[in-house]
Amino acid sequence: MTVCIKNQIRNMNLVIGCIVGCSYCYARNNARRFHITDGFASPVFFEDKLRLMDRKRPSNYLLTGMSDLAVWKKEWLEKTLEGVRNHPEHQFLFLSKMPEILDIETDLDNAWFGVTVTRRSECGRIDALRRNVKAKHYHVTFEPLFDDPGEVDLSGIDWIVIGTMTGAQSRKIHTDPSWALSLTRQASDLHIPVFWKEDLEPIMGEDAMVQQLPKEFIQVLEEQKKWKRK
């Protein structure tokens, strides 16, 4: 059965706002619709939300669901990484589309730094990630995948996610199955787990779905199950 990634990795929107300007940004639409901040182009750090990390039940968290790591102020990241360090029971993911301006070094075992790649011309972001972020774990999200990324250097990457366009624009734009299969083959050759997001199911077929997670995330989910049984 196809699983929804949101059931595996929860959003903790510590920062809301972004200047990248993706046309398909759902976060900008939601922030405007619900008047969450004064302006999406002026990112705001919701420091109080760091207390959510104190929840005892282990979870995998995406911390950049309504922002891009590159727009975070240095002190926001420092405070967040302090929380990450204090909570080894959780795993934390960060994503960016502007890794060329990142400058991060951390020895944290439970921090995962990634880039989004939507087309072949953006594959250089993976090099920039490895160059500008010195961390224990890297991931790449190929979503929404607009063209064939070709042969990609995935060395040192610990997880990839593949997804297609969602929402109204999905009627016109969708990921070609051969692109997803090519990336999956390349990652599998390097023993990198691959996760196809649920939106790929109508394109790829339920039986073909690939939904692998890194062992660290699986461990967290196993712990969650024990909590449910308590």
Ligand code: SF4
């Ligand atoms: S990087 Fe993410 S948060 Fe920023 S505009 Fe693009 S989709 Fe929205």
